Amino acid sequence: QVQLVESGGGLVQAGGSLRLSCAASGRTFSNSAMGWFRQAPGKEREFVAGISGSGGPTDYADSVKGRFTISRDNAKNTVSLQMNSLKPEDTAVYYCAATGRWSMSHRVAWYDYWGQGTQVTVSS
Numbered sequence: 001q002v003q004l005v006e007s008g009g010g011l012v013q014a015g016g017s018l019r020l021s022c023a024a025s026g027r028t029f030s031n032s033a034m035g036w037f038r039q040a041p042g043k044e045r046e047f048v049a050g051i052s053g054s055g056g057p058t059d060y061a062d063s064v065k066g067r068f069t070i071s072r073d074n075a076k077n078t079v080s081l082q083m084n085s086l087k088p089e090d091t092a093v094y095y096c097a098a099t100g101r102w103s104m105s106h107r108v109a110w111y112d113y114w115g116q117g118t119q120v121t122v123s124s
Contacts, residue, residue: 002026002113004096009118012086016122020081022096022115030054030074033104035111036081038092038120045095049081050104059104064090086122093117 008020020036035050049070051058058070069082079096097111104110 002098004098004113004115006094006096006115006118009094009120011121011123014086014088014122014124016086017082017084018086018120020083020094020096020118020120022079024077024079024098024113028074028077029079029098030077031102032098032100033102034072034079034096034098035104036070036079037095037097037108038090039095039117040092043092045108047106047108048094050106051079052104053102056102057104059106061106083120086120088122088124090120091122092120094120 003025006022031053033052036048037045038048039045049060051070067085072079095117096115098113099111
């Protein structure tokens, strides 16, 4: 059974940093794309960052470019999201996602596996 478990969320002041981690189990995702999405109350789930299989290309939502960095450790079957210069509008539940495909997508439906989410709250 595949599981994705996020950690690292919390409460931080605007301008601060957080690092989210996602540990996968049940199968290896080293050749598969993984991503981070977020969902704020009353809003749809949206793409934040993605990384293709084997540590290939990365992509980011325009709203986080230059502030967030996605990385993966294939030996540990993990993906991380370093979030700097956080803003109150970054407040949301953040979800880790994985797909059996090598390439990433901004589409929620592209991903086959999801974590339970971790809350990130940025105070002003």
